[in-house]
Amino acid sequence: MAPLRTLLVYGSESGNARRAAQKLAASWAAKGSSVKVDADAICGNDAAKKFDSLKEDYDVLVILTSSFGEGEAPSNYDKFLLALAKGAKAESPPLRGVQHAVLGFGDSSYETFQNCPRLSDKLLEGCGSRRVHTRLEVDASASWSADAEESAAAQRAEEEWKDSVCPRDEGPAPLTPSLRVERRPEG
Numbered sequence: 001m002a003p004l005r006t007l008l009v010y011g012s013e014s015g016n017a018r019r020a021a022q023k024l025a026a027s028w029a030a031k032g033s034s035v036k037v038d039a040d041a042i043c044g045n046d047a048a049k050k051f052d053s054l055k056e057d058y059d060v061l062v063i064l065t066s067s068f069g070e071g072e073a074p075s076n077y078d079k080f081l082l083a084l085a086k087g088a089k090a091e092s093p094p095l096r097g098v099q100h101a102v103l104g105f106g107d108s109s110y111e112t113f114q115n116c117p118r119l120s121d122k123l124l125e126g127c128g129s130r131r132v133h134t135r136l137e138v139d140a141s142a143s144w145s146a147d148a149e150e151s152a153a154a155q156r157a158e159e160e161w162k163d164s165v166c167p168r169d170e171g172p173a174p175l176t177p178s179l180r181v182e183r184r185p186e187g
């Protein structure tokens with residue numbers, strides 16, 4: 001079976017999503033399985049430059065992005081968001097056959113909480129990509145007010161998301177638990 005080629009794309013204004021994406025890309029690439037992860041995460045604007053060939057070059061896109069301004073895309077990601085918006089309107093879906101998952105960074109004190117990650121997830125689907133994991137939304141505000149237990153739970157949720165999205169030989173973990181049919185030995 002051909003290895004799953006995976007690219008991590010980030011949109012980040014103050015570095016949170018970028019650092020998380022770079023760390024994740026390096027650690028997944030180091031796993032050295034038959035999955036092929038690009039060890040360097042790239043920003044959305046660089047991904048936009050090769051938007052038309054993404055579906056030929058990759059099987060899985062993992063997107064980590066924040067929202068800035070009033071729910072806008074970070075400045076190193078807006079071109080990717082624009083390409084997604086155009087692609088979602090195109091006659092031939094430009095990301096058909098690709099799978100994706102989105103990890104969003106935001107702050108619920110803003111009315112436009114998680115605008116850019118939510119829009120990205122929706123537009124990726126509009127471009128024909130298949131969402132293989134539900135989006136996780138990291139809330140900076142929650143981490144200020146959380147007690148130790150809540151912080152640990154949020155941290156755990158993030159680690160679990162990363163672990164289940166981590167591409168495996170057989171593909172990312174399914175979006176919803178699938179029914180497992182156990183075969184009993186015959187006779």
Ligand SMILES: Cc1cc2nc3c(=O)[nH]c(=O)nc-3n(C[C@H](O)[C@H](O)[C@H](O)COP(=O)(O)O)c2cc1C
Pocket residue numbers: 011012013014015016017018065066067068069070071072074105106107108110112113114115140
């Ligand atoms: C000026 C400013 C505007 C922001 N606007 C939003 C917003 O509209 N929606 C949201 O969910 N978070 C917003 N945030 C919170 C950031 O998305 C959050 O801090 C995130 O962790 C930043 O990630 P980054 O460092 O990767 O850019 C804003 C933060 C700042 C400082």
